[in-house]
Structure formats: C-alpha cells, structure tokens
Amino acid sequence: xxxxxxxxxxxxxxxxxxxxxxxxxxxxxxxxxxxxxxxxxxxxxxxxxxxxxxxxxxxxxxxxxxxxxxxxxxxxxxxxxxxxxxxxxxxxxxxxxxxxxxxxxxxxxxxxxxxxxxxxxxxxxxxxxxxxxxxxxxxxxxxxxxxxxxxxxxxxxxxxxxxxxxxxxxxxxxxxxxxxxxxxxxxxxxxxxxxxxxxxxxxxxxxxxxxxxxxxxxxxxxxxxxxxxxxxxxxxxxxxxxxxxxxxxxxxxxxxxxxxxxxxxxxxxxxxxxxxxxxxxxxxxxxxxxxxxxxxxxxxxxxxxxxxxxxxxxxxxxxxxxxxxxxxxxxxxxxxxxxxxxxxxxxxxxxxxxxxxxxxxxxxxxxxxxxxxxxxxxxxxxxxxxxxxxxxx
Amino acid sequence: xxxxxxxxxxxxxxxxxxxxxxxxxxxxxxxxxxxxxxxxxxxxxxxxxxxxxxxxxxxxxxxxxxxxxxxxxxxxxxxxxxxxxxxxxxxxxxxxxxxxxxxxxxxxxxxxxxxxxxxxxxxxxxxxxxxxxxxxxxxxxxxxxxxxxxxxxxxxxxxxxxxxxxxxxxxxxxxxxxxxxxxxxxxxxxxxxxxxxxxxxxxxxxxxxxxxxxxxxxxxxxxxxxxxxxxxxxxxxxxxxx
Numbered sequence: 001x002x003x004x005x006x007x008x009x010x011x012x013x014x015x016x017x018x019x020x021x022x023x024x025x026x027x028x029x030x031x032x033x034x035x036x037x038x039x040x041x042x043x044x045x046x047x048x049x050x051x052x053x054x055x056x057x058x059x060x061x062x063x064x065x066x067x068x069x070x071x072x073x074x075x076x077x078x079x080x081x082x083x084x085x086x087x088x089x090x091x092x093x094x095x096x097x098x099x100x101x102x103x104x105x106x107x108x109x110x111x112x113x114x115x116x117x118x119x120x121x122x123x124x125x126x127x128x129x130x131x132x133x134x135x136x137x138x139x140x141x142x143x144x145x146x147x148x149x150x151x152x153x154x155x156x157x158x159x160x161x162x163x164x165x166x167x168x169x170x171x172x173x174x175x176x177x178x179x180x181x182x183x184x185x186x187x188x189x190x191x192x193x194x195x196x197x198x199x200x201x202x203x204x205x206x207x208x209x210x211x212x213x214x215x216x217x218x219x220x221x222x223x224x225x226x227x228x229x230x231x232x233x234x235x236x237x238x239x240x241x242x243x244x245x246x247x248x249x250x251x252x253x254x255x256x257x258x259x260x261x262x263x264x265x266x267x268x269x270x271x272x273x274x275x276x277x278x279x280x281x282x283x284x285x286x287x288x289x290x291x292x293x294x295x296x297x298x299x300x301x302x303x304x305x306x307x308x309x310x311x312x313x314x315x316x317x318x319x320x321x322x323x324x325x326x327x328x329x330x331x332x333x334x335x336x337x338x339x340x341x342x343x344x345x346x347x348x349x350x351x352x353x354x355x356x357x358x359x360x361x362x363x364x365x366x367x368x369x370x371x372x373x374x375x376x377x378x379x380x381x382x383x384x385x386x387x388x389x390x391x392x393x
Numbered sequence: 394x395x396x397x398x399x400x401x402x403x404x405x406x407x408x409x410x411x412x413x414x415x416x417x418x419x420x421x422x423x424x425x426x427x428x429x430x431x432x433x434x435x436x437x438x439x440x441x442x443x444x445x446x447x448x449x450x451x452x453x454x455x456x457x458x459x460x461x462x463x464x465x466x467x468x469x470x471x472x473x474x475x476x477x478x479x480x481x482x483x484x485x486x487x488x489x490x491x492x493x494x495x496x497x498x499x500x501x502x503x504x505x506x507x508x509x510x511x512x513x514x515x516x517x518x519x520x521x522x523x524x525x526x527x528x529x530x531x532x533x534x535x536x537x538x539x540x541x542x543x544x545x546x547x548x549x550x551x552x553x554x555x556x557x558x559x560x561x562x563x564x565x566x567x568x569x570x571x572x573x574x575x576x577x578x579x580x581x582x583x584x585x586x587x588x589x590x591x592x593x594x595x596x597x598x599x600x601x602x603x604x605x606x607x608x609x610x611x612x613x614x615x616x617x618x619x620x621x622x623x624x625x626x627x628x629x630x631x632x633x634x635x
Contacts, residue, residue: 371436374428376433
C-alpha cells in the first residue's frame, strides 16, 4: 500500500479478508532486554486503542438495533488485533515492570500530543495530566526498586526521567474539577479529535490494567499504591473523555475512533525499528483502513453526511515516538503548582474547595504514594547500588 | 531455538545511553525526593501494621473420616499438633505433583532443542520425573492412611505453589535455554531435599516412625535428583563457557 496524504480514502483490506489463526495471534513476543523501549510503547498504546474501540462499539450496539451486526463484525477483528498486539509483551515483564512501561507511554505520548495539539486549552489539559503520570512513574519506580530490587530505567532505557512530578497526594480532586471543556465538533481540527480519542483510550487501558493487577500483589503497600494511582487514572479518563464534544453522534464518534486507529498505526509504521513488528503495524494499518471504510459507509447511509465533514481530507503528520525529555522538563519547571477549579486551570491558591475537602478525606490515613517513595532518589542500578557505592567510598 | 548465551543489542543499563545517561543521572540527583524525609523503612513500617491485623491464608481442613478425627484427637492428647503434620504432608504432596509438571515441561524443552547429549539428559529427566510421581503417590497414600484428604489444599501447599510460580514461567517460556531450565530445577530440588529432611523429623517427633523408612528412601532419591540436576547444569554452562 502506498502512503499518500489522504489515507482516509484508501479502502484498505476488506473486512472479510481480515483473518487470523491462533498461531498467528500468539507469535513471538518482543525482547524486554533487546527491543527498543518505544516498540513496547507502541504495543501498549495500540492495545489500549483496540480495547477502547471494542468498548465504544459495544456501547454503540446497545443503543442501536441496526448497528448490532456491523459492530459485532468489526469487533471480532479488533478482538484478534488486540490479542496479537498485547501478546507481544513477553512474560519476563513483571506486572510492576509493565506498569513502568505503561507510565512511559502516558508520559511520552501525552507529551508528544501536547506539543502537536492545535487547541491551546486542550494542550494545557494534556500538560496538566502529563505531570501527574510523570509523578506516577516516580512512585512506581521507587516501588520497583524497593519491592523487587530492580531499576526502572532498564524498562525506560534512558528515554524518560524518574523524578517527582505533581505529587500524587495532591492529584485527588472532586469530580467537578476533573471535567474539562469539550471541543466544538464543527470547529475542531481533526487532530484535536484524534488526540482526545487516543489519550482517553490509553488512560482507560491504564486504569483497567491497574484495577486488574493491583490485587495480584501480596504486599499491602503495593496494593495500596495501585489503589491510589488507579483512582487517579479514573480521574484522567474522566478528564480526557470530557474533552470530546458530547454533541457528536454515535456514528461520528465511531468514525473518529477508526480514524484515530488509522492515524496511530500509520504513526507506528513510520517509526517502528523492529522489522517483524513493523510488518504487523503495516498489516493492521490496512485492516484499520478497511474498518474506516466500513464505518464511513454506515455514516453516509445513516446520517446522510460526508465523513470529510468530520475528518477533513488530509491525514495529519504522524505522532512522533521519541523521548520528549526537554519538553517534559520545561512543563515540570513551570506547571507543577497548577490546580483546577471546575473546568479551569488555576494557581495553587485558587484550587477548588471541593477538591481540597475530597483530599482530606482520602489521605486521612496517609498516602501510599508518599510511603513508597519516602526519601527516594533514582540512581542507576537502584538505590542499593548508590548505598553500596557510598559505603565503599 | 538457539541454546546458547550470545552478545547482542541489549538496551538495558546506563552505559547504553552514553550521552543522555549522565544528564539523566545528574537531573535525578538535582531534584529533591518527595517526600524528602523517610526511606525504604517507611514501607516496612506500613507492612507491619497490616501484618499485625492479618488473618492467615487459610486453615488445615478438619479430617472428614473417623480415622482422621481419631488421629487428631490422639495428637492433641499427647501434646502435639497433628495439623502441622497434615499441613506439611499436603505441601509435599502438592510440591511433588507440581514437580512432575515442571519436569514434563523441561523434557519437552529438551526434546525440542538439538543437543549433543540429548538422550542422556532425557534419560535422567524422565527418571526424576517418574520418581516425583512416585513420591506424590506415596504422600497421597499416607495422608489417606492418616484419615486426611489428599485432594485438599493446605496452607503450606498453597504458599509453596506461590513460591513455585516463577519456576513454571521459566520452564514453559520457549525462549529460555536448557541451562535456564536446569537452574530453575536446581532451586526446586534443593528445596525438595531440605523439605523431605524436615518432614522426616516432623514425622518422627509426631510419633509416626512407621513413615520414616519410606520418607528416607524419598530423601535419598531427592539427593540424587539434586546431584543430577546440579551436574547437568554445571556441564552445560561450562561447555558453553569454554
């Protein structure tokens, strides 16, 4: 398939030709040690997007008789896509190591999105959330070090800093302070729609992952840590989900979701360094174009509208998958004290009273994120390596 | 698959980022910890409060047969706690049963990987696997003879299985080498030997000398298993290194 500016119009692989076998889905995983961290970032991001696509289509089918079969057909392929992608993660990743990778996704992808986002308010929202996921990485890195005796940088591969962000203890807010102003569908750039779909999907996946693996830990402190951060991820899903225009129709949202999947696979194809994984992204880009074509037909038939009204006609520049260190440090330097009051971002002293009250209740017995990282500074090889080195000298 | 250690593009470790690494380290050291006070000890303290409140993972099942109840009563009257013996018998039975599955996984790995001494290694692994199964059978019979339920999962059996989870992961991962598998099995066998030694002492102190002869035979077999696994591991690693 040749990549052209207007990818939307490429018919891709017809749905009936999108086939899998179990052997196909369960292939060779990546190497935790040898593959580039951004290969894992792409895997996690795309899996989150596929799972969100399933979620949205299930909801769509519950509300619409005529969409039930088309949604079911699309979902079946997406289920198998998600399996093939998620099963690329190798079993030598401990749940906590995978968690580090999830936070790297949240940081590096959100930072890239924040810079590309044309709407200043939406960009501010991404920067705001970014600093919170950045703090989660610091807390989980301390936990990985102090629970498993491992260095989080072996997952991050030097692309992402491990220092505190906006302290998680200060991230707990009242629901009213997690809602954001939505974009206006008829005015918003297609990239704005794609970004909110993508980041909401990623955060949803992170939330669900933490909710599933939290109870797998025997350590009560780790269980507490996942409980606390999963709560913030629910806030993030609330925040990012609320960026979308609630006036968009169901099919409009489905159309944007498919376009987001096309855009993300296209970005993966453009940046992947592992040829075996790149072949999967190319195959699935063609599959997603097929899905977009299917949903476009549904959109035209049921809404009598042109998909170009929603997606415009030009594919945006691909998402970069690379370290956003300098941008993140800049945001960290200036925006940690930022808080919210309703949908507005405000200085520390103007934070909503509702959120302050909420925080007092939740943190009354202490904060797990503070417990795990008390006095923690990341060092190569873990803090024990630094202690040993200090003992010698 | 390849069955040897190789040099390659491992991307972990700070040396893989010669330009960014020093900057990353300096930046991390320049930012204060949050919270600044405290240490890893805070986690220990938090765990401590849970330990104080914790209930156990579960209990040893009450004997459902008259014989089992009689055994329990006899033990209580003589001042020993027969539930401890039931618990540890359950643990060993479960461990030996899981051991069979571990060796079956290892045998499959050896069969799939071309190796100069494949036949000899398979011979030893099959020998060990069969004896693990025999030990499972022996323990099942003894638990039944004492009036216990050999199908129940005792607390020590449960926790021992938690400890073994990593072994299963190592032995069934297609990417692990024969040496990786043998290293995992060495841990299994070392634990197995020490656990049989403990079980013999426990049976004797609980007034069950009648089991000790068969337990001693099992221990001798486990000592042989450990020696065989240790020997194969040494042979493979040294052959690869030299």
